[in-house]
Amino acid sequence: MRTTQPRLQSIAYASIATLALLALLSSHWWAGGLAGQMQFDARLLPPSTAHWLGTDALGRELWARTLAGLGLSFWVGCLAALLGTAIALSLAILAMLSPRLDALVQLLIDTLLSVPHLILLLLIAFALGGGLHAVIIAVATTHWPSLARVLRAELLQLRHAPYIGISRALGKSQGFIVLHHFLPHALPHCLVGALLLFPHAILHEAALTFLGVGLSPSQPAIGILLADAMRYLSGGYWWLGVFPGLGLLLMVLSIERTATLLRRALSP
Template sequence: MSRAQPRRDALWMGAAIAVLLVALLSSRWWLGDTPGQMHFDARLAAPSLDHWLGTDALGRDLWARTLAGLSLSIGVGSLAALIGTFIALGMALLAMLGPRFDALVALVIDTLLSVPHLILLLLIAFALGGGTQAVIIAVAVTHWPRLARLLRAELLQLRHAPYIAMSRALGKSQCFVMVYHYLPQVLPQCVVGALLLFPHAILHEAALTFLGVGLDPSQPAIGLLLADAMRYLSSGVWWLGLFPGLGLLLVVLSLERLASHWRHAL
């Protein structure tokens, strides 16, 4: 297999998933207020031609609410993953300023990684009062250490490279070395790292919302749909939890697969 084949596969898969994400994100506009419309004469209706995925306890269409929830989760997850990637890159570059900064960055990374992930997420989200902003901050703050450790290790190998030593001998500033030597070397890792953070951010956003410290209850988030489904599992209303959970699983697995393809391509 040629070297170009993994890149073509990554591009095709990236294009297909980009179309899927755009369709999900745009669903909040073409769905309008459908996810919140109540039809009490169709409460807990099973999947049918009128309601493809059934309805919930208030007669709201589960198809519309699942699409709206996935759209919301993708928006929150993408923003959290992007912020987390920038934090990781900034901390890795900060470690290159000297031994003291490197020791400080290593201490912060080890401290955050020593705390159980979900507990730290809950503490930060609860301290910030919950809501969309709290979830984004909590997920971003807790997801950057592993990527920062990887970027830092990559930069430590480059710090004593001959061309970087020559650049410093020619009088180039530390800022110049970072922008023109360090940054281009770690950008592929940042891209893959952001793609890997994306599905984790979506899952943890859903987990926080499921536990009651995430998004506002008035929003059709996937975590809220799954939490509501827990009340009716023993009643045989299986569709309330199956379809939102399946939609979340498909989105996360697609993003994981895309990240794997891009890792091989880069």
């Protein structure tokens, strides 16, 4: 009973998270038009049965804009996390090729980790001119050092394994060893690492957009919704900031919890 109950809880949680994710990803088709539909006779209305989460300053449905913003943040975070994981894996494998490359990779990791994270994000996004691609590149190029350090440690331990020495003694090339030994060992760690990078990427995308160097104001991003809400919170229009922020929090916590469950399932 003690072992089956946590498993049932994990399955139930994974099922709920999957259904919520499918609803979020399909919201573009069944609620995409409402996100930009203006109703000037329904401006700044509080939540009600007619307007579930209220309306904004242009009469647009806040629930539709929140779903559209969460969907946009999901794809931006997904691309940034995958790109950051690819950078981390490439550098970890590169560090295994020679001691000089290993020292260079360590120096690069330590340099990026020593710089304040948000400042580096702002500098990269500002240098690239802002926008969707700038946010993805800025988030991806600043989120790989921690994962690269973990992958490097795993592969460094694997490099001295007996079967790696046997492969070298049999005349196998370095490419064969990387492809058939290093990559299969590193891929589960990459999967968990990408899921753990995912919520950080979403939050930093929202932060960059909120600060004005992220996505375009014409896009219903969560950072745009929160920045617009700041002008109306003092007037009592609390729903403009509460519901987009709550949706972002729930999505990040769901992804983080899913990554934790997956890490426990893949651990020895």
